[in-house]
Amino acid sequence: MPLTDILSRTPPPEDARATMEFEKMRFELSWRYFDLHARQRTQLFHFFVILSPFVFGGCFYLLKERTYLGYSPSIIAPCAGGLLVLVFLGLDRRNRQMIDVAERALMLLEQQFLFADYRRLDVEGATFPGLFTIEHNENDKTALGKLRGHTALISAVYLLSLAAFAALAAYAYLIFTGTVKL
Numbered sequence: 001m002p003l004t005d006i007l008s009r010t011p012p013p014e015d016a017r018a019t020m021e022f023e024k025m026r027f028e029l030s031w032r033y034f035d036l037h038a039r040q041r042t043q044l045f046h047f048f049v050i051l052s053p054f055v056f057g058g059c060f061y062l063l064k065e066r067t068y069l070g071y072s073p074s075i076i077a078p079c080a081g082g083l084l085v086l087v088f089l090g091l092d093r094r095n096r097q098m099i100d101v102a103e104r105a106l107m108l109l110e111q112q113f114l115f116a117d118y119r120r121l122d123v124e125g126a127t128f129p130g131l132f133t134i135e136h137n138e139n140d141k142t143a144l145g146k147l148r149g150h151t152a153l154i155s156a157v158y159l160l161s162l163a164a165f166a167a168l169a170a171y172a173y174l175i176f177t178g179t180v181k182l
Contacts, residue, residue, distance in 0.1 A: 027109055034102030041095040045154055048088045052161055055081045059168050063175070071176040078169035085162040092158065096151055107132045 059081060063074040110130025115121055121128040129137075139149055174180040 023109075023113055027106075027113075030102055030105040030109060034099060034106060037095050037098040037102065041092060041099065041154075044088065044091055044095065045157075048085075048158070048161075052081070052085070055084060056164065056168070059165070059172075063168070063172050066172075066175070071172065074172040075169055075176060078165045078172065082162050082165040082169065085158055085165060089155070089158040089162075092154060103132055103136070107136065 055077075059074070059077045062069060062077050066074045107130065110133055115128055115130045117127070171180065175182060
């Protein structure tokens with residue numbers, strides 16, 4: 001018989017300390033999951049910010065040295081930089097999904113345990129709903145709420161970088177075809 005079947009037949013403990021420990025474990029798991037993926041996302045963005053100028057500079061160097069190296073590297077390198085941007089953007093999206101899962105769990109814990117009616121925190125005559133709940137509600141209030149968020153700003157940096165690499169690849173191609181003379 002699997003352990004899950006045995007545990008599902010066992011009634012939950014009535015001991016208040018055991019219940020409190022269980023709630024602590026829920027919170028700790030949710031918080032650590034959130035913290036891990038939020039840090040990963042920030043570190044990923046830092047790596048991108050550090051790496052992309054080097055790749056962009058390398059593309060300019062290849063464009064400058066096209067007479068010695070040929071035109072292909074000056075066209076291929078910005079395309080590879082654009083591919084790198086897409087990889088970072090995809091990883092950022094995946095981290096954002098994992099952060100959203102943790103935020104939903106933390107909002108439930110806030111609503112049902114940390115700031116529930118039996119443990120009210122009153123602020124200006126109303127019940128304090130919790131940190132994640134307030135942030136979620138504040139971002140949804142205005143039409144521009146999502147645009148000032150972390151996700152939109154990071155996505156804008158990635159998309160601007162992608163546009164810069166695409167423009168550099170197009171410029172190198174135009175030089176190669178003779179449309180643009182240097």
